[in-house]
Amino acid sequence: MSLKPLHEIHHRRFGRNLGLGLVLAAFVAIVFGLTIAKVTSGDFQASMSQMEQK
Amino acid sequence: MSDASIQPQAQIGEAGFGDYFALLKPRVMSLVVFTAFVGLMAAPVPVHPMIGFCAILFIAVGGGASGALNMWWDSDIDRIMRRTRNRPIPSGRVERGEALGLGIALSGFSVVMLALAANILAGALLAFTIFFYVVVYSMWLKRSTPQNIVIGGLAGAFPPLIGWVAATGEMAIEPWLMVALTFMWTPPHFWALALFMRSDYDDAGVPMLTVTHGRRATRIHILVYTVLLAALAVGMGFTSIGGPVYLAVAVVLNLLFLLGALRIARRDEADSEADNFAVERRFFKLSLLYLFLHFGAILAEAMLKPWGLGGWA
Structure with missing residues (x-):
């Protein structure tokens, strides 16, 4: 139980923080998904074969 | 705190x-x-x-x-x-x-x-x-x-x-045609808005065509751009991103759009004031549908291609 009743400003601030948190979490998921897609679709095979030649 | x-x-x-x-x-x-x-x-x-x-x-x-x-x-x-x-x-x-x-x-x-x-x-x-x-x-x-x-x-x-x-x-040439479609669509779309938003652009000092060249000239400009847009939009139907579905959609929409532009060009301010810019407002709403359905038809042609149905081939 909070000691003071929450002001409307606190709700707004919480909403903003929650929104930003969700955006950041979505960004992490997108970068992970993109990495998996790039690795499995063979984008990196050319550079790997170049490394093997060296 | x-x-x-x-x-x-x-x-x-x-x-x-x-x-x-x-x-x-x-x-x-x-x-x-x-x-x-x-x-x-x-x-x-x-x-x-x-x-x-x-x-x-x-x-x-x-x-x-x-x-x-x-x-x-x-x-x-x-x-x-x-x-x-x-x-x-x-x-x-x-x-x-x-x-x-x-x-x-x-x-x-x-x-x-x-x-x-x-x-x-x-x-x-x-x-x-x-x-x-x-x-x-x-x-x-x-x-x-x-x-x-x-x-x-x-x-x-x-x-x-x-x-x-x-x-x-x-x-490639095809995406540039899509660019051209939106490019040619933008002026009539915004000028119709400027006609019925009346004083907004005047008050803000933005030199919209309605402010600098008058509302009569704006009506003529809408018609000229719509004619050019219609030629482009229907012509795209015969390119590799077009096809029968696109062409049918384009012909119907461009006829309606041309009709709307013609009505706007024929009206004067007294006509528009009398019905609170009903024709201009309808044209603006149609312009939103116009762009959405043209791109929707291009999408439909692309989606049908894997089944051998999209395009002219």
Whole structure:
């Protein structure tokens, strides 16, 4: 139980923080998904074969 | 910190998440997403769904970033116009500096991420689009020439090209036709809006055609651009992104659009005042449907191709 009743400003601030948190979490998921897609679709095979030649 | 110190901040600088999202002009973003998606799908190259999704997402974020930068630059005139005075900056919910910061950050982010997710050419095109919309249109043309939306409309026309390039990695004539379609559609769309939003642009001192050349000239301009647009839109039906479905949609829509433009050209101010600009308002609504259905038809042709139904082949 909070000691003071929450002001409307606190709700707004919480909403903003929650929104930003969700955006950041979505960004992490997108970068992970993109990495998996790039690795499995063979984008990196050319550079790997170049490394093997060296 | 006491409640007394919090209270004044509640007036400004304590925007909610939705206020920052509103800076990205979500309605414009939806058009960007749709046309970029059509450009991506119409490209003759299969794209990994995740890469396609990310490309569209970053194009949308880039479009949103340019919207935030536009709101930062235009906050003085947004305060005057009825249509824009409830935007986050003029209404006092977000400060100008915040919009500038968000716009710059998201611009850099979207360009780099699109270049990484798709290819460098797509990223460069997105950077050019943001530059064109913010610097060429918002900062330069919008307040200096009645041709502002004609040339500035190019920025809004680029998304299908970026979508296509994200898929293929190279330029082609077809996405430029899609660019031309949106480019030619923009002037009649905005001039119809300017006709029935009447005093907004006059009050803000924006040199729209209605202000500089008069409302009669604007009506004629709408008709001329609509004739050119119709020729282009129907002609696209015979290219590789067109087909029977597209052609049928284009013929019907362009007949309706031409009819609307002709009605607008024939009317004078007394006619418009009498019915509160009903014809101009209908034309504006039709213009939204016009662009959506043309791109929808291009998408339909692309989706039908794997079954041997889309296009002319």
